[in-house]
Amino acid sequence: xxxxxxxxxxxxxxxxxVSSTVWTLxxxxxxxxxxxxxxxxxxxxxxxxxxxxxxxxxxxxxVSFSGMILGQLAMVxxxxxxxxxxxxxxxxxxxxxxxPQRATFLFSKMAVATALxxxxxxxxxxxxxxxxxxxxxxxxxxxxxxxxxxxxxxxGLYMGLIALFSMGVATMLRSSIxxxxxxxxxxxxxxxxxxxxxxxxxxxxxxxxxxxxKIMQVVPDALGSDVAPYGPWGGLGIMCAWVAAxxxxxxxxxxxxxx
Amino acid sequence: MIELEGLTxxxxxxxxxDHLSFTVRPGVVTGFLGPNGAGKSTTMRMMLDLDxxxxxxxxxDGRHYRDLAEPLKYIGALLEASKAMHGGRSAYxxxxxxxxSNRIPASRVREVLDLVGLTAVARKKSKGFSLxxxxxxxxxxxxxGDPEILMFDEPVNGLDPEGIHWIRNxxxxxxxxxxxxxxxxxxxxxMALTADHLIVIGQGKLLxxxxxxxxxxxxxxxxxxxxxxxxERVLDVLRAEGLAAVEAGSGVLEIDGATAEQIGELAARHQxxxxxxxxxxxxxxxxxxxxxxxxxxxxxxxxxxxxxxAKAPPGAPGAPGAPxxxxxxxxxxxxxxxxxxxxxxxRSSRKGA
Ligand SMILES: Nc1ncnc2c1ncn2[C@@H]1O[C@H](COP(=O)(O)OP(=O)(O)OP(=O)(O)O)[C@@H](O)[C@H]1O
Ligand SMILES: [Mg+2]
Numbered sequence: 001x002x003x004x005x006x007x008x009x010x011x012x013x014x015x016x017x018v019s020s021t022v023w024t025l026x027x028x029x030x031x032x033x034x035x036x037x038x039x040x041x042x043x044x045x046x047x048x049x050x051x052x053x054x055x056x057x058x059x060x061x062x063v064s065f066s067g068m069i070l071g072q073l074a075m076v077x078x079x080x081x082x083x084x085x086x087x088x089x090x091x092x093x094x095x096x097x098x099x100p101q102r103a104t105f106l107f108s109k110m111a112v113a114t115a116l117x118x119x120x121x122x123x124x125x126x127x128x129x130x131x132x133x134x135x136x137x138x139x140x141x142x143x144x145x146x147x148x149x150x151x152x153x154x155x156g157l158y159m160g161l162i163a164l165f166s167m168g169v170a171t172m173l174r175s176s177i178x179x180x181x182x183x184x185x186x187x188x189x190x191x192x193x194x195x196x197x198x199x200x201x202x203x204x205x206x207x208x209x210x211x212x213x214k215i216m217q218v219v220p221d222a223l224g225s226d227v228a229p230y231g232p233w234g235g236l237g238i239m240c241a242w243v244a245a246x247x248x249x250x251x252x253x254x255x256x257x258x259x
Numbered sequence: 260m261i262e263l264e265g266l267t268x269x270x271x272x273x274x275x276x277d278h279l280s281f282t283v284r285p286g287v288v289t290g291f292l293g294p295n296g297a298g299k300s301t302t303m304r305m306m307l308d309l310d311x312x313x314x315x316x317x318x319x320d321g322r323h324y325r326d327l328a329e330p331l332k333y334i335g336a337l338l339e340a341s342k343a344m345h346g347g348r349s350a351y352x353x354x355x356x357x358x359x360s361n362r363i364p365a366s367r368v369r370e371v372l373d374l375v376g377l378t379a380v381a382r383k384k385s386k387g388f389s390l391x392x393x394x395x396x397x398x399x400x401x402x403x404g405d406p407e408i409l410m411f412d413e414p415v416n417g418l419d420p421e422g423i424h425w426i427r428n429x430x431x432x433x434x435x436x437x438x439x440x441x442x443x444x445x446x447x448x449x450m451a452l453t454a455d456h457l458i459v460i461g462q463g464k465l466l467x468x469x470x471x472x473x474x475x476x477x478x479x480x481x482x483x484x485x486x487x488x489x490x491e492r493v494l495d496v497l498r499a500e501g502l503a504a505v506e507a508g509s510g511v512l513e514i515d516g517a518t519a520e521q522i523g524e525l526a527a528r529h530q531x532x533x534x535x536x537x538x539x540x541x542x543x544x545x546x547x548x549x550x551x552x553x554x555x556x557x558x559x560x561x562x563x564x565x566x567x568x569a570k571a572p573p574g575a576p577g578a579p580g581a582p583x584x585x586x587x588x589x590x591x592x593x594x595x596x597x598x599x600x601x602x603x604x605x606r607s608s609r610k611g612a
Contacts, residue, residue, distance in 0.1 A: 001328055002328055002329065002360070002361075003328070003329075003362060006359060006360055006361065006362045007360050009359045009360075010356050010357070010358075010359035010360035011356075011360075013352065013355055013356045013359055014345075014348075014356045017348050017349070017352040017355075017356070018345065018347045018348055019347060020347070085345060085347070086345075089344065089345040089346055089347075090338075090343045090344070091343065091344055091345045091353075093304070093307075093309050093338055093343055094338065094343045094344060094357065094400060095356075095357075095360075096307075096308075096309055097307045097308075097309065097330065097331075097336055097338075098330065098331050098357045098360045098361055099330075099360050099361075100307075100308050100324055100325045100327065100330055101325065256311075257311075258304070258309065258310040258311060259304075259309040259310070
């Protein structure tokens with residue numbers, strides 16, 4: 001069997017030698033931090049205009065992650081391109097000829113890219129948190145407060161999982177364009193719209209992004225939102241189940257179909 | 260050594276490869292020949308375990324490709340033109356990724372880049388490469404692991420004459436080192452210059468598995484070219500002897516089924532004046548076209564335009580101009596097989612005569 005460390009090294013070379021890696025990950029960080037900071041500043045300025053309920057359930061930690069709605073899209077693009085360019089370039093054939101063991105190939109690639117996404121996600125999460133708190137003024141919280149550290153680390157995990165989920169989907173669909181065409185509107189529009197429609201919400205709260213993002217909330221009914229029927233870790237668990245399903249689907253497609 | 264056994268591939272209703280069984284042996288260049296769409300690339304992809312066979316097996320030195328730990332050290336492959344590398348990565352980095360996965364040192368990457376003449380552009384993104392440069396990059400990737408078995412899918416595609424010359428010599432040299440070389444082409448003339456052994460397929464079926472020398476012996480049509488002022492008499496005499504003659508213009512007759520000596524003696528017996536008498540051999544390209552005529556999938560003209568030894572009356576089964584069951588696209592290869600056998604029989608019966 002192929003040597004796993006060797007394949008990991010090879011996949012690391014692949015990831016670091018394409019320009020898309022840098023621009024997607026830098027975008028994820030910059031967009032998330034900048035937008036989170038902007039919304040935090042806005043919240044501070046308009047705090048008095050919030051309803052009493054919203055003020056009572058104000059969640060400074062969650063507010064400082066507001067930019068993830070946009071920033072996660074860059075993570076989606078990163079995840080999709082890591083796998084999708086193998087197919088669009090035709091490199092997949094050369095890659096599989098070099099590492100014919102499908103599981104070794106796929107999971108090494110995903111491990112390397114996910115580790116990178118996770119590292120960038122963690123840095124993003126902490127930066128967004130500190131920037132947000134600095135701008136929230138008297139409404140801020142600290143890392144030491146109850147559950148805050150869990151939420152900030154959770155933000156990093158969330159970004160890594162979004163990237164990994166995208167890799168799984170791209171392996172199933174074998175095309176960057178198709179994957180982006182489905183994932184970007186899904187996360188940015190469909191999921192966001194359905195979660196605010198009362199009836200659809202009961203389903204939408206089990207979507208990977210909606211369930212997973214609960215880990216970033218410190219106040220369960222933050223800003224007057226409904227309390228989900230699962231806790232923060234339960235939500236992350238639901239997201240992990242989605243990721244596992246995407247990985248399994250991707251692996252089966254890679255194993256069964258012609259390259 | 261590569262062994263194929265009953266290898267078959269269906270794409271939906273289309274049978275791309277049909278029960279192929281043959282062995283590619285070390286130490287020689289084995290040419291893999293067939294017209295466009297014959298199934299060469301599909302067969303090669305199955306050899307690399309990229310496509311799953313519908314049935315049948317491929318073994319590399321007795322093992323399945325998927326069981327090879329570091330396959331680049333066993334078997335190197337140039338896949339179908341250019342589409343096999345990431346264009347956004349430099350040539351060097353593309354090869355480095357492959358090398359690392361099979362624990363091949365980075366120094367070898369520089370070595371093969373040098374060997375194919377791409378050192379100057381090693382750090383350039385490969386999407387700017389010309390067809391020929393991409394082909395060289397693909398060849399470099401095949402050589403990366405210094406493998407015992409090398410497979411090239413249409414390697415001369417896109418190469419300039421100097422490049423063609425280079426790849427020919429490279430293949431011969433690699434074979435001389437005792438390696439197994441398997442190279443596909445749809446050009447008989449190219450194969451005649453490089454291959455020692457030939458495997459010919461048409462519509463996915465094996466048509467011939469023979470040494471190059473035997474193929475030339477078997478398949479190139481030999482005939483006698485003759486010119487005589489007494490054309491009518493010649494024709495009468497030939498007819499009486501049961502020999503077929505084809506008029507080739509400007510008073511030239513082409514005679515099948517007899518040697519120049521026999522014709523000369525025949526003419527002497529009948530006191531016929533000859534202005535020209537010579538033994539001729541049709542080109543290999545012509546032989547190949549004849550062989551695959553009925554299995555050509557995408558032809559510009561109707562098949563059967565090529566001159567065929569015209570012993571069978573036109574329209575008889577086996578004459579390439581008259582497929583036995585026109586309009587049954589499902590079975591042309593079967594028809595072909597029959598006409599091929601027919602021609603073989605004719606050829607050998609002629610030899611015996
Ligand atoms: N992925 C695929 N899906 C459907 N049909 C395919 C696929 N790949 C090949 N085919 C069909 O299988 C047949 C064999 O194709 P293949 O590419 O193996 O031929 P080839 O001998 O390499 O031809 P060429 O000389 O043109 O390269 C063709 O009819 C082709 O249309
Ligand atoms: Mg081909």
